[in-house]
Amino acid sequence: MRWLLIGATVFLIGLGSARAQPPPPPGYAPIPPPRAEVVPPPPGGPMVWQPGHWHWDGYRYVWIGGRYVPAWHHHGHWEEGRWFWAPREGRWVWRPAHWE
Incomplete structure (x- = not known):
């Protein structure tokens, strides 16, 4: 049962990361699509992929x-x-991937 829950969690995280990206600012290459990854079994303890x-x-x-x-x-x-427009800075800014 534990592995099923972990697998479902990893699947849902994967779905969230596969969202369509907004277009990049002018002059920048488009963000490439995510690469396929094989998710190894968790190392133990309270860990998340x-x-x-x-x-x-x-x-x-x-x-x-x-x-x-x-x-x-x-x-x-x-x-x-x-990428997002930062009006106070008057320029495009890259916001790195992160947990919210």
Whole structure:
């Protein structure tokens, strides 16, 4: 039963990370689609799978592979990295992938 619950959780996280990305700001390449990853069995203890994601390093998108991280109560849902317009700064800003 425990493995079924863990599998369902990983599946739902995967669904959340597969959302369509908004278009990038002018002059930037589109964010590549997520890579397929094989999720290994959890290492034990209260751990949650953090899916792999694309990260903007200032020049290009770099793939950061998925991994298990400690399951904290604040792990609500996974947000992919995205570009957003920061009106106070008057420019586009990359917001890295994170838990919300």
